[in-house]
Structures are given as C-alpha cells and as structure tokens.
Amino acid sequence: MTDPSTATVRLGRSGLVLDDREETLLCASLFYFRLPREVWEARLAQVRATGYRAVDVYLPWNFHETAPGVWDFEGRRDVGAFLDLAHEAGLAVIARPGPYICSEWDGGALPAWLALEDGLRLRQAEPRFLAQVQGWFDRALPLLAERQWGRGGSVVAVQLENELDFFDTHDRHAYLTALRDMATGHGIDVPLIACAGQGELIGATGGVEGVAPAFNFYPDDRSPFVEAEVRRYADLVGAKGLPLLVTETNRAHTTLRRLMASGATLLAPYLQASGYDFGYTPSVGNWGDPGGFMTHDYDFGGFLSPVGEARPETADARSLAALARTLGPALARATTTAAQGIRVDVATSDSPSQLILDGGGTLTGVPNLSEEAGLARVPTGLGELPIALAPLSCALVLQDLPLAGFGLPGVLRFANADLVGADEHGLRFASRLPSTVAFSAEGETPTVVDLEAPTAGEPKRYTIRTGATAWEVEVLHPEDVATPDGTAGVLSAPPPEPEPLTEATRIDLETRTGETEAHELAPSSEAVGVYRGRTHYTAAVAGLGELLVEGAGDIVDLALDGTALPSFATFGATVRVPLAEASRLDATVETWGHANFDDSRLPGLAIGSLRGLGRVWAIGSSEDVTALWTVDGGEQWAGDPAPVRTLAGWSSTRIGRPVTYRRALPVDGTGHYALHLDGLQTPCEITVDGASRIVSPNDPWVHLAPGEGREVAITMAHWPVDSGGATLLRLEPVRDWQVEAQPDHALLALSQKDGAGTAIALPLELAPGEEAWLDLPVPSGGCSLRFEGEQVRVSAFARGELLGRVWLDDAARPKFTGGDPGRLWIPGSWNTGAVRLLVHGTAGGDRPRLVRVTAAASPE
Template sequence: MTETTATAVSLGPSGLVLDGGERVRLCASLFYFRVPRESWPSRLAAVRASGYDLVDVYVPWNFHEIAPGRWDFEGRRDVAAFLDLAHAVGLKVVARPGPYICSEWDGGALPAWLALEEGLRLRQHEPRYLAHVEAWFDRILPLLAAREHGRGGAVVAVQLENELDFFDCEDRAGYVGRLRDLALRHGIGVPLVACAGQGDLTGATGDVDGVVPAVNFYPDDRSPFVEPEVRRYADLTARRRLPLLVTETNRRHATLRRLVVSGAKVVAPYLQASGYDFGWTPSVGNWGDPGGFMSHDYDFGGYLDPVGAPRPEHAEARVLSAVLRTLGPALARATPEAAPGAYTTDVATSASPSRLVLDGGGELLGVPNLTEEWGTVTLPAPAEGDAARSMPASENGSAPVAEDGSVTVPLPPASCLLVLRDLPLAGFGLPGTLRLTTADLVGAGPDGLTLSARGTSALVLDAVEAVETLDRGTRSAWRRAATPGAAASAELAAPAPGTPVRTTLTAAGATWPVIVLHPDDVGEASATAPTGSDPTVVETATRLDLATRTGTTTRHDLPPSSEALGVFRGRTHYGADIGGLAELLLQGTSDIADLTLDDDARPALARFGATTLVPVAGARRLEATVETWGHANFDDVRLPALRMGSLRGIGRVWSVTGRTDVSALWEVTGPGTWPGDPAPLRGLAGWSSTRAGTPVTYRRGLPTDGASHHALRLDGLDGPADVAVDGVTHLVTADEPWLTLAPGEGSDVAVTVPHRPGAALRAELLRLEPVRGWDVEPQPDDALLALAATAATGERVRLPLDLAPGDEAWFDVEVPTGGLSLRLEGRQIRVSAFAAGELLGRVWLDDPARPRFTGGDSTRIWLPAAWNTGAVRFMVRATRGEESPQLGRVRATAVSE
C-alpha cells in the first residue's frame, strides 16, 4: 500500500474513512457501460444530488476484451474518462473489476471464448483460467491504481471477484489469494474487499489476509427479521476489528435505515441508478423457475429510472444522506444493540428492533412500519422520566408528552422512523440537549435545527447539557440529568412541499430556532425531470431492399458452436439435409432457435438448452437461425444453457433411429429399502415402503448396441435424480430429464430417487445417430451492425403490416428528435432496433414461445438523444404461433435524460 493512499483511505470499526473523515456512507451502483457516454455527466450529477458520496462501478471484462486479445477502452468503453468524471463531481468509487461480476450481464463478464479452451475451469485456482485473468488485470488494474483517492482520483476500494460463496470454488484461499497478489503487484493501495452473496464471509474471501469481507443482503422489505440478521453480520465483522460493509442491498430507504441502525457502516443499494443494456449484453438465467431472459431495460426500481429520471425515492435518499452527514463521526463510531420494548405500534414492525448508541452521547432508534398503511408509534418515557413529565409545551405547539412521559406520533406507511434521543448539542454550537425528536435531523448549527418529516412529529429540547454515564447493569440504560423547567417540547405539524414549518423553542434562557422541511425540500433535487409527454404514433415505415444475411456458408461435418466460429454476440445460421429422417433430437440448442423445415417455419425454441424432440418426417432440408441472447451469468445446473461457461448455437443434433421402453425390470437396492436377496424387480420408482423421502436406488443394464449413441429419458421426475452410468454419477433434473450415453456405455445404470408412495417413472432409451453435413454462416455482432448501417432504399408501407411466419426483413422508421422511449405494437414478431452504430435493444411481442423476462420493461427500446438521427432501423423476424405475425405501430415518447 502506498503511503499517500494509506493515509487517505482506511477501513476500521467506524467504516470507510477518507482523509480522516468518519461517516456512515451511502453508495449507489452506477454503471458506465449501461449509459451512453453523452449521459455520463448528467447521471453522475443526479447521483451526487442524492447526497450519496460513493458509487460502485463494475468493470466488465468482456466489454473491453471484445474478442480474444482485442481490447477496446475508447468511446463509451473509456472507463478511465468515467472515473475522472466521477472524481470531478465529488463522487468516490468502489471499483469492481471482477473478473466475474454477475450483474445480470452477458456471462457475468467472463468472455465466452474461455469455455472453448480444453481443461480451463472458470473461477478456480487453475493456471489456464488465471492466465487469462492476469491478462485482464494487467489492463485494468494499473488504470484503477492511477486513479486512487490519495493520488488525485476517485477510487477508494477495489472489489475482487463477486459473491464467490454462491459458487463451488475448490480452493477459495488459493483463488482469492492469487487475485489479491495481482492487485498488489499492480500497486493497488486502497482496501481490497470481497462480497458474500449469502452471508458466508469465509466463502467469499477464503479468509485471505488483506481482503476485507463484505455482505450482499437482499431481504424482503417487509421482513421483521432484518435487524437481527444485520446485527449478526455487524458482530461478525466487529470481531475482526472491521466495519460492516453492505455492498449490495434493496433500494427502499426504509430498509436502508434499518440497516444503518443495525450497524452497517457502508450501505450500497443495488441498483439506485438504473441503466440500459445496449448491444447483445443481457444475460440469461438470473433467477427463476428456471431461467429467464434479462431485459435490455435494466431496472429494479432504483431512485433513477433507466433514462435518468428521478423517482420519489430520490427525495428519501437526500433525507437519509443528510441525517448521516449531520450525525457524522458520532454515528460512524456508534455500536448497535437490540432494543426490546423500545416502542409499541399498531402496525407490523420489527421482531427485534435496533438502536445505535452514539459516540459522545445519545442514541438512534429505528421504528419500521412494514405495512402500506399509516400507523402510530408510542415511545415510553425515558429512564429518568420525571424530567420528561415536567416539560412544558412550547409557545408554538402543543406538548407531545403524555402524563406518563410517553410520546405518540404518526408512523408513515412503508417507513422507518429514526428516533433520536439525548443528543448533546454543544458540538453544533447550540445549547443543551436534544432530548427527543421523531423527525429526521437533517441539519444542525448555531442558527438552529433543521428537521424533516412527512407527518406530525415530536421534539423535546433541554437547556441543560446531558451528563451521561453508562449503567454497568444494562448497556442500554443511560442516566440523564434533569432540571425541572429547563425543557421545552412541541408537536410539530406536518410540512407540505415548499411550505416548511418554522418555530422557536425556548427554556431557561436557551433558544432553539427550528425548521421542519418536507422530504421533497431536503437537498437539491435532480435537475432531470420525469417523462410525461403524450407519445407520437408512427404509422408508416420503409421496407428495405436489403438482405438480412450474406448467405455465404462453409461446410462442417458436425454443427460447431457459435463461439467456435467467433460469434460471441450475434447469431449463427445452420442448414443440413434431413431427407429420410423421422425425428431429430436437439441438445443444448440456445438461446433462440428459429427452425424451418423446407419452407415451413416452426415455432421458435427458447428452452435454455433443454433437450427437444422435433418431428421431421417428409422434410428434405432443415434451416436454423440461432441467436445468442446472452451467456449465463449464474451457475444453474437445471438446464444446459444456464450453466456458467455453456456455449451457444444449435448444439448437438441427432437422428432418432430407435426407441425402447426400459421402465420395467429394475432391481431395488441400496440402504434403507429393506430388499431381500436376491433383490426384487420393480418398475422404476415403483418400490413401496413406509420410508417416504428415503433415497431408493434402482439398477439394471440397458439394451444398448455398443456402437451407437443413446439417450435415456426419465419421465415423471418431480426433482433431481442421481443417475450412475457404469459408476460415473450424473445429475438429471425434472427440467432436463435426459442423459446421453456414448457407445459402449449403459451396461450398468443406477437411478437414485427419493421414495414417493404411489409414484412411478417412465424410462425410454433412444438410439441416436449424429446428423452430418452442415452448411454454416456465422453472423457476429459486427456483421449485423454493418448491415444495419448499409444504405438502402425500399417500399413505403403502412403499419400495422401482416407478415408470414419465417419472414425476416429490414425496416426504416422515422421518429421525432430527442431522447425517445419506443414501444412497438404487434404480435408474433421479434424486433432488433439499431441506431448510431449500436444495437439499441430487442423486443419479442406476444408469442407463446417467448420465455419469461426479468429485470425492467422488456417492451421498451431506449433511443438516447445523442444517438437520434431521426430514424431507427428495425430487423424484424416473424414467428409461428397461435396468431398470424403482425408488425404494428410504433409509439415514441419523449424522455428527459
């Protein structure tokens, strides 16, 4: 660690300390690769206006190494320029260069061609993989090191890897240790962190020295158990003399407040600044039942929408930022604890509330309302309640203190009230003690107190400075000095936007000017206004005399993967003669396959590589166009194309030359089944036992011919099964109930499934022969972009326009100027939209074959103002489904960016 960096940035119990400044910090995710370069300044300014002073920035490896050894750090890939802009607006950066980032990004940023290298194992302490990682780190780490805080830049931490505890890494210490060594070799002097995706700190870091564990925490916003779980993480990190860094979490500031009062020192909601995936960069998989396509619109409801317009949470961000800034080091040094009995409410709230014992005196209590309805909260009298009972009302408000010393105030829906007690005010240049406030303290100084609230709030001030000592019997009990007549209290009315509530409280010669702001009036709102204009309806287009592919093919014996042809993004076209064949078995076909038998277009396949039977009797020729939506960003074993490192294309194509039912004549064996000797023969999964749920093994030899490939299909699975073939165990799932057997395999097959009374499985053995002789045309992204930029003329047509299944054509559509949100009407079509040399995005309209989409709005295409030349080029593919394909009108809505 360099001396300048070490003195400028440190991690300790109080959090991420910059230039000696201790603060609980809020961090927004903001990704340069999801925002046009022309929009970087406005997006950074909108984040800075929220009061957040950190941004976390993923740096995707495959965004910069766009082909093996072909690097690009120019234009909107100029990450150095982005980091410099962040520094210029006063933001600090947590840089996250991976090598794996997840982020619902194509392959989690791991280049697709890595899977082509035999023996290479992703995210492992393995020489071939690490050699590629080293080449990436050699490019990116010097760029980050040169821009560290303390060296005149923005970078204050570097994250290594991402949620490694989700992945079966065989040698975590060796792998993370190697990444650490590469970072140190390149002069990284800021703290190195590694985040746990499911709370396994050791699983994320390997317990490697010099790598700080952090937590990604995604609770249900309505969960009553957030506080105790976060306190546990805070305790685990405190034992290491480290702060709790929550490097990813939910967006709602009600939830973020709960994290703060439970001990988090850095809170980084993912994704406050939404974005948009241009090009062929969304991933597949993500979450689901199973699978899904990530939409180009990358949005999880953050305080900035994908085009940069602020949402209501932007105001909540400014309020919480102001609270953290006002309480400063006292809050950063605070210790969390459970607060049983601290309040009562008439709505659902935390099962175990948290409070922070502030350094220098006072406490901050969190009161969540987990419902969408207004409620009330009653705070009991403080430990020394006699003084509270003697407090008079101020001249400008009624006393909020009841006879028993309790205080009752409204509790807004979906909120977390931060109740501040017994805060000494001398450090702000004010007299006495802030005994209690249920409004947010967003500012304090010699001129008075600035509060913020949505509803009515209570304020109690004491002219006497608190003398506080820790009761040895109970950590949470603080003794307060009380002087009758020295306190003033007020019930403060709810402010309206633009109309603050002002009052002055006085007691025993002390005076406190007070202003209460509506949250919308705290800080400076983002200058970007939300969208709202009526859309322009476009009813004409020009159908271009321009081919959608060259038609130039090369011959291959077996169909290669797209990646083997250099198609890491884009699509691949396959053709083969199939005359005389009756049925094909497709394995690993992904992501979207459009099949045509002779001139008959079939429904699209988008099944994440699941094995598929295709009847082809009577057809002479198979043509297939296979488009890559994206590579899996998560490692999901349930379907082939959801595995990390899985390849794209048509996969393996077999002719089915025979079928045999093998559901019967299975020996029942294995522990817990009580079979006799010799073992009984039963149908597969047909053994009866009282031991429901106990694994039962069924064994037999299969009638393979020793020369052909075969496929075993298990129908009726409702979960995973272990299938051992000649002693080698494979996982078969309900989503992919197939297992391929090479020639000579299958003499001993053992199927192990949990016993379900009354259950039975059907097993079928298919004999296979590979389909040979393929004509293949690769069409990578740069070839498609070149076609999209080709000058062409055509015929003017009116929309809506009927198309035939299998039709594919280019259309030019004139649109209004400025930034636009484009929505297409129609059915049974897929549309890729191009402008300014970029793929803007892809939509798939009303098709039974369409998979589930996750993320943001899958029907929207964003045309940034800087890229709008007055026209958008569409490549339209008509699909077969329940209705005839139709390209409908285009609705263009102006957006402010």
C-alpha cells in the first residue's frame, strides 16, 4: 500500500499521473449500486485481473437519499466500504457524484421529489436546486475527500456533473463554478473533470478554471473516421497542456486500440464490468421509439457480464493493458499524428493514427473494419512489410523502439504483435495470428523474423540473432497473458443448461392494503410519496362519455366497472379513453423509472417529469377546427390580404420553408380545452396568445387553460402531404379520487409476509387484471431466472429486495433497451431456496399465462 505521506496525483500532458508513474490508464466502470455487497470484492478482483488499473464509480444521489431528508449509507449503500475495497485491490477510482449521472438509472439519480418544489430548476445555477445539491454533496464529498489518493485512498479524480453539453443549462459557467466550489470546499484536491457527451468542451466544463475537460466517445466501431475526430480533440486539449481523457467509450478493444493510437491517455470504456438494477431503479428514455424501458439486466456486452461471467474480451483486455504497462511513460508522453503510406486490402480507417513515442519509436494503429481477414503493407526503414489482420481488429505496430530501457541491447525495428513484457531476460509478445519482428544492433545488419501463431497454452519461443547480439522472444496467445500479479487469466465456462421450474405455491396474500385517501384531483405519484412503486386511483365516471388522460406514466392499467383494459405505456402522451357507459374507473400506475435523459419529444421523457395518472379530463364537446386558418407564408408569396386555407393546406414548391397558420379558436374563456393536431408530420411551433411551445408528432396535443386560445399561430415547414386535421375538445376535470399510495418499501414489506399456500404446477392462468403471489423454489447458489408466457408482468422478490421485473408477450409493452429483458438474477448470497413472485395479468391478447420458469447457475 502506498505511503499516504508521499502519494500524489496530478493532471499533466501525459494523463493522470499517480505517484509520478506515467502510464496510459485503462479504466472499467464498476458500480457498487448495481451489485450485492457480497460480490464487491470478487468483482473488483476480476477487474484488476484484466490489467485495468482503475474503475470509474458513479454515486447516485437518489440511491442514498431514499426520501426527502432520509439518508442511507449502510449495507449495499456503503460507498465508503466499496472505495476501501477498491484501494485494497490496487485500483484507482474516478468518482462521479453528479449530481446528475445519467447511467440509465432512475431519473439520472436526481431525486423524484425535486420536481415538486415550486420554482426549482434542475441542473441550473438556481438557488433552490443548488441548495438541494449542497445537501447531497455535504454527505457524499467528505466520503471521497478522506479517501483521496494523496491521503492513502483510491480516489484520483472527481467528475462534476455528466455530459452537461447535452442539456440546456442556461449559465453553465455559474453552475459548474458552484459545483467546483462545493468540491474544493470539502477538501477535494485531486483533479476535477467534466465530461463532454458530444464534444463540446465549454458545454461540459462551463469554461471554469480548475475543471478539466474529458470526453465520452461512442462511435460506430466500424466508422473509418474515428481517428481523425479523436486526434482533433487530442490537439485541442494538448494545446492547453492537458491530456485527452476518454471517460466513456465503446467496450470493443479494437476501438480502444484506435483511441489509444489517437492520443488518449485515459481509456474508460463504459460498462466493461456489467451490473444489475435491483429494485425500482431502471430508467425510462434512451434508445426507444421514441422511448424505451431500461432492463434490470444492465449489460452492454462488456468483458464481465452482469452475473460475473468473464467473457473472451478479458483476454484482449489483459493484452492491451500489458502493452500499456510495458511501454509506460513512452506511451503516456507520446504525441499523435496521421500515419502515412499504409496500404490495406480491406475496409480500414480513413486516416490511421500513429503515436510518436517519447524516447524514440512509433506505435501505429492499423484497423481492419471488415468481418473478413485482411492484409496490410506497412512502410518501414527495412522496406514495406506485410502483416495479417484479423477480422474487426486493430494491429498496434511498433517500430524503432530503443530497448536500452528494458536492459536489452539494440532496437526493436518492427513488431505487429503486442509487446506485453520486456526485461533483461527478453521480450514477450501476444498475438492470435502469425506475426513479424525485426531487430537491429549497432553496426550489424537488421534481422527480420516471421513468427508462428501460438495456440492457447502453447507459447512459441525464439532466440533471434543479428551478428553477435541475441534476443530471447516468447509469443503468447492473448488468453495466456498473465494478470498483473503474474497469475493466469481465467475465462468463464459456458453456462449450464437451464433447469425448468414447474412447481410453485400460490400464497393467499393481498397485493395491496386498500387504504386510500381522498383527493379532489388525481395527484402525481410523487405528491403522495411514491417515488418508486405503484399508485392506485379510483373515481366515479357515471354519465361521462370519454376521458382524456394527459401525462400518465409509466405503466398504466385501467379497469372500467372491474373489466381490465389493455395496458398503456406511452411516456406521458395524451390518451383518449372511451367509457362505454361505465360508472367506475380504477387505475394502477407503476413507475418503471424516471427519465434519465432530457428528451422533449414526449412529456414523460423530460428530466424531472412526474409519474402517476397525470391529469384526467372528461371530454364535454368536440369541434372541428381544421378550416379557416389565415396563411402567412413569409417568402412563399407576395400579396395582401392573406389567403384562408385549411391547416397545412398551403401549396408551394418551396418545401421546407416555414408557413404560419393563424386563427382564433372558439373557446369560452372559462373552460379547459385540448387542441389535437391529427396527422402531424414534423415538429411545429405553436404560439398561444404570444407564448410559444414546440409540439411533437409523438404527442400532437396542446392543452389550453382557461382564457387561452383566442389567438393561435402554428408554424410548420411546408411539406406537400395531407396532414389530417385539427380538433378542439372542451374538457372538464374528473374530481373526487380515492388514492392508495404503494411505494417500493410497502411492496417489499408485502412480499415478505407469510400466508397460507396452495401447491400448483405451471402454467398459471389469470384473468386480465388479476394479481397473484407465488413462492417459487429455486436451485441453490446464484441463478439466472428466465420467464415464459404471455400477457403477464412478473415482479420477483428475495431477501427483502426486488430482483426485477419482466413483461411477457404483450402488444402494449414498449421497447426494452440495455440488457436482456427476460432475465432476472438472484445472487447466491440472497438465495434462501425460493423467490416470491407477484404475477399480474394484462388485457388485450390471449388469456394471461405464466407458462414456464427456468433457472441457470451463474458465477459470483
């Protein structure tokens, strides 16, 4: 362990320099909040065994402040213990306390109740929000400060915010200044960084002194333009004496090699060590159409699976990490430039990169971006040398490397295998393919030798001579590259065949308490204390013909007079609900998660958007307002008076040019109205009584409060298609609701209750809207559980935790993104021999059925 009195960390041109050791750092994301505490130590050891020297760690605010003013840093929330284990494992930590983290986590870690505070504006230099952030930082930052590298701990850098260049922060300089001052005020003296999600340096850092820019690159792995883009950013920060820190990027080591050759001194592929979202913690938003539900299985294909399987990429990780260690300061201090003269017979980079190594020599990245094997010809001082390229690979070609620093004579003139070790006894390379090396010594003719491809477990050894000088060379298969402590790396065996689980016990337990409170209007879930969980609503609707539901999210289940309707999960888009003469409406709204990324296309995808049933209106009348719009075409024509056309009915050859349509709507000045733009093709700007807003085709509705709508202007780009029409609905609020709040802790308490049981065999059939508790025996140890069926949602519980949720074969379910939507994981340390299932039947398809459950053993 480093003596804390002498430990240092600094940020220089060569990167994050720890104890004066200059080395290109490989860093894996590893999140304590996505793992049981019992596996932290083992998972950290797995990362260290790959040769990665660092981990980046988010600290999610809402994981620790579970309700307003209620803080939890115990058990699996004990981030201090995790950081201590990282230090013991020899891993540096880049700590990322937010306040916003994204990470496909519920709300990006911003507590759900913040949106309830009047006037509070998220991620702004605004007093109410900064006061809340101060409360979080007052608890999180001291934990980091006392564990800084220079104080005997693991923390080598602290990231403020996350990808702020994606967000409309009005005064970025003031906001980042406030966060910086909070950090330094708590004694953070390791480097402060801020990452750009789309390359905007000032957008990420606010231009604040003392906050260094970092970059998140997520290119197409097969893009030929990666190198040129990355070199541009290396040059930009290099001109300021700063390193190129890549705080997030793709997992594939082919891409990481390209980034390394382009000048990155920190490479932190996001989610190399995958995890799992226990509880009601996944987000909604990213990568759907337009929105999706993030799976509990949080897996983007990194070298460690969510359940701890070491995938084949761990061998590539060990090889690249060993190369970085071997070259050390020469690599970290290198400058990057465009390589010249390389000829490749397959798809490759448009402008490959070459590093000019400090002290002599070069390292050149030669990518093969195709799925076919290829051949490259590399110009050298020995003439043009051919090298084989594996599919989807990037050879790192060393040339003219002086060997004196390793205690060896002469120069390594050429090598297209990875140099994974060098000392006075010789050189060690790693390759899956035949390779070539060339050596020279002063006054002697260089020697070029072709090396055979090794097989796993059978390295090739050579003595290479040029005149009187000799070098011992060993060529390893990447799977045989040792871990940093010299032990052999281990890949996980293929998973065993899953075991069918067909027997269960149906437990006679309620699925809710039935205790309600009266509310005049339907409240948001957060307003009744449901930050995660479910909210149940009941109202009388006798005599009403149709409802309009605005802003409901996430999973909405309605029943009319006890008959379930198909679920909907439309991310807050407005929904019309015919009542068919029903007298009673029941609704259950389950929060899958809050939006983690600000997206204006739908109300429920905006950061800070609330959950619950939204606003519920009875439709009193409907009027067609498609006609009688006056047209202002701007440059489209000359003339006055303006013509009158239907909405979107102006014809012109000038497509794409803005056209504005105006009219007064027949509103009475006292009621609420909704304007529906049926068939809207593209986003348009709607100005109501001088106030402007953007309306998306995903939710083509405009709510008009009493007094609004006498003057409406709609500006849209001209496109000669039939855009449908416009309808004005008069609304009356549905009043007198009975509401039962069922937050996550209440559901967890129900899941642990005892009750009489009846043995059953799967499949289990339910009626639409019916719910049932099951106890399902499972094999011992860690298990991946998989569910089969249709028209059911399943929540699985164990040891007082929600393992996760699956939604089976239902046309109403949204797109699931992230990992495997059908897998739930029970860690071995949580396995008491059974899981408790809450099964909910949905309407709209065949009869709801849970057909089958299988279990496959998983490593820990």
